[in-house]
Amino acid sequence: MKNWFIFIKERIPLVVYALLVGGIVSSSQIIGGQDFIAPYFALAFIGLFLFFAVLRMMDEVKDFDKDKVAHPERPLPRGVLSLENVLEAIKYLYGTMILIGIALTFIMSPYAGICYLIITLWLGLMYKEFFVPKWLNDRPLIYAISHQILMIAVAAFPALLSSKFEGSQNIFYLGLTMLGSFFTYEVCRKLDPKADPVLGTYLVIYGPFQTFLILLGCSTLAWFGAHMLNMSLFLMPLQFLVVLSYLLIFIKPEKYKGVEALATLSLLFHLWCGPLSLLFNKGA
Numbered sequence: 237m238k239n240w241f242i243f244i245k246e247r248i249p250l251v252v253y254a255l256l257v258g259g260i261v262s263s264s265q266i267i268g269g270q271d272f273i274a275p276y277f278a279l280a281f282i283g284l285f286l287f288f289a290v291l292r293m294m295d296e297v298k299d300f301d302k303d304k305v306a307h308p309e310r311p312l313p314r315g316v317l318s319l320e321n322v323l324e325a326i327k328y329l330y331g332t333m334i335l336i337g338i339a340l341t342f343i344m345s346p347y348a349g350i351c352y353l354i355i356t357l358w359l360g361l362m363y364k365e366f367f368v369p370k371w372l373n374d375r376p377l378i379y380a381i382s383h384q385i386l387m388i389a390v391a392a393f394p395a396l397l398s399s400k401f402e403g404s405q406n407i408f409y410l411g412l413t414m415l416g417s418f419f420t421y422e423v424c425r426k427l428d429p430k431a432d433p434v435l436g437t438y439l440v441i442y443g444p445f446q447t448f449l450i451l452l453g454c455s456t457l458a459w460f461g462a463h464m465l466n467m468s469l470f471l472m473p474l475q476f477l478v479v480l481s482y483l484l485i486f487i488k489p490e491k492y493k494g495v496e497a498l499a500t501l502s503l504l505f506h507l508w509c510g511p512l513s514l515l516f517n518k519g520a
Contacts (some may be wrong), residue, residue: 243311248292257284261394263510267406271409279396283336283352290329293322294363300401306432348396351389357387376441406465413461417506419454422480424499427485427492444485455479467509470516474502
């Protein structure tokens with residue numbers, strides 16, 4: 237058990253994941269027109285926390301060979317847990333996700349249940365890399381899109397728990413802006429020019445200019461979603477700063493941490509855009 241605590245502390249930090257999941261759930265339910273109902277919030281929080289935790293564990297397993305070379309300090313490469321330990325946990329937790337989806341479908345909300353089952357099924361396909369691992373790994377941009385697109389369903393799930401849900405269009409736009417900001421963060425957190433080539437980062441594969449174009453495309457998606465939600469005032473400036481900060485990669489690539497920090501801040505604002513919109517509207 238002690239080793240699991242070490243693994244969780246290092247790879248699934250509870251405060252960080254609570255901020256991540258809490259923002260998605262809050263924004264989804266607010267933008268979906270729900271009143272705050274504690275059981276709905278708790279169910280959505282547990283369901284999505286489980287999703288992100290299993291996703292992290294699956295990534296740890298898939299990246300094990302790369303991490304032995306590029307990140308030997310991480311828990312699995314240094315032997316804190318064995319692959320078998322993590323694989324067994326994935327099996328039981330994934331089964332729990334299936335049971336949650338089925339229970340929600342037949343007991344509480346068929347829309348939320350089916351959405352959660354879709355999330356669970358897609359997560360399994362991501363783990364298997366859609367049964368075409370070599371084809372996907374040779375096309376990193378398509379690989380990334382196939383994994384990130386799930387954010388639209390993730391953003392919808394909490395709102396679908398309520399039978400009063402009417403904001404399907406707004407929830408779709410929320411999914412787009414979260415998808416764009418998540419994708420932006422994924423690009424910006426891997427800009428270390430000295431990263432081991434085995435990691436296959438965007439910067440290594442595509443070079444600085446094409447990586448910038450990918451970042452610009454992700455940001456445009458986030459901008460569009462924010463605009464359609466009437467949240468441009470407090471979301472667009474941060475995303476613009478992220479894009480602008482990327483210019484450092486061309487002139488001072490060693491300053492990549494600054495780009496990552498801005499992308500992290502922008503992501504947090506996008507995740508918590510629902511509660512933030514209430515504050516901004518109240519202030520207006």
